[in-house]
Amino acid sequence: xxxxIAVAVVLFGLLAYLGWINKTASTNQATPVTLPSTPYPVGxxxxxxxxxxxxxxxxxxxGYRLSYVADFSTSGIPKGWDLFKGEPGxxxxxxxxxxxxxxxxGKLVLATYRDKAYGNRWVTGGLCQCGRPxxxxxxxxxxxxxxxGPNEVQLLWPANNQWPPEIDFNESSSTxxxxxxxxxxxxxxxxxxxxxxxxLTKWNTWGVVWTPKRIVYVLNGRAWGAxxxxxxxxxxxxxxxxxxxxxxxxxxxxxxRPVQMLVAWIAEFHRR
Numbered sequence: 495x496x497x498x499i500a501v502a503v504v505l506f507g508l509l510a511y512l513g514w515i516n517k518t519a520s521t522n523q524a525t526p527v528t529l530p531s532t533p534y535p536v537g538x539x540x541x542x543x544x545x546x547x548x549x550x551x552x553x554x555x556x557g558y559r560l561s562y563v564a565d566f567s568t569s570g571i572p573k574g575w576d577l578f579k580g581e582p583g584x585x586x587x588x589x590x591x592x593x594x595x596x597x598x599x600g601k602l603v604l605a606t607y608r609d610k611a612y613g614n615r616w617v618t619g620g621l622c623q624c625g626r627p628x629x630x631x632x633x634x635x636x637x638x639x640x641x642x643g644p645n646e647v648q649l650l651w652p653a654n655n656q657w658p659p660e661i662d663f664n665e666s667s668s669t670x671x672x673x674x675x676x677x678x679x680x681x682x683x684x685x686x687x688x689x690x691x692x693x694l695t696k697w698n699t700w701g702v703v704w705t706p707k708r709i710v711y712v713l714n715g716r717a718w719g720a721x722x723x724x725x726x727x728x729x730x731x732x733x734x735x736x737x738x739x740x741x742x743x744x745x746x747x748x749x750x751r752p753v754q755m756l757v758a759w760i761a762e763f764h765r766r
Contacts, residue, residue, distance in 0.1 A: 527720040529710070535634055535761065536699045536715040544600045545636050545697040545758035558632060558763035565759040566597045574625030578737065587615075587743035594619030594738075600758070606644045606738050607752035616749060618644055620737030627653035627731040632763040634701040634712070635664070635736070638756050639694050642669050643749025644740045648700055650732040658682055659728035663702035663711050667747045669694045674702075674711045674719055678726050685726055687711060687719035697758065704728075734760070 535554040537547030543565070552560040564572045571577065577592035589612050594605045604619035611617075635648050647665040651657070658677040666672035671690040677683070692698065692713065701712030709727055711719040721727065738755055742748035 529717040534712045534715050549759045549761045555763045561764045562762040566602045576624045578620035589617045591617050602757035604755040616740045618738035623734040629731045632703040634761045636699045636758040638697045640754045643753045644738045645747045646755045651735045653731040664700040
């Protein structure tokens with residue numbers, strides 16, 4: 495199994511917890527966008543799935559084909575995924591370890607806990623679908639967290655590791671609200687969208703639909719945010735990443751007890 499040095503993964507998104515669907519930017523202001531009314535895939539009812547929903551079917555998204563599914567029903571990390579190891583860039587004192595990622599009971603588990611192998615520091619898990627870069631597409635992740643503390647994020651990252659751009663479509667250290675953020679341009683322009691009143695400890699289907707002209711954020715089949723700002727939409731191959739990280743050295747995003755990100759399945763669609 496390949497190990498990716500986490501220094502290559504630099505996430506600069508900062509959380510700012512504001513109101514329902516409030517779009518802000520640190521260096522630019524988002525233009526209000528009419529959200530599409532199209533329903534998006536949520537999953538297929540299944541009593542055998544740990545989340546009670548199995549991955550969506552091949553025809554779940556009109557105009558798209560189902561190109562990838564992982565439901566973690568077998569042991570081991572699926573082929574095409576690489577684990578992070580080392581100190582994440584821009585986050586001194588933090589630590590990622592491949593031993594903090596595993597597949598158990600039909601779920602992908604990213605675990606943050608104090609690890610004796612690292613001097614009892616808080617150590618986190620992360621991985622990327624580095625073996626499957628894509629240009630545009632729709633990504634859906636059915637997940638939940640077991641508690642607050644570390645920054646837990648689902649994102650698209652440039653396949654060539656030349657940052658920015660970056661699309662974070664579910665990023666939070668809370669259990670009640672989350673953000674979606676686009677980073678782009680040499681000046682690291684940021685457009686951030688916020689959502690409150692959601693229980694992240696319960697199973698939810700998070701998604702991002704990335705086209706040449708627009709980025710749409712999806713939660714449980716409903717669009718909750720969109721970006722159409724010229725220049726903000728990436729036009730290069732990107733990969734899906736799942737990651738936890740801490741900032742305990744500066745007393746931010748630091749857990750008080752072990753925390754996990756659990757993923758029941760991942761489904762990806764591309765245009766026919």
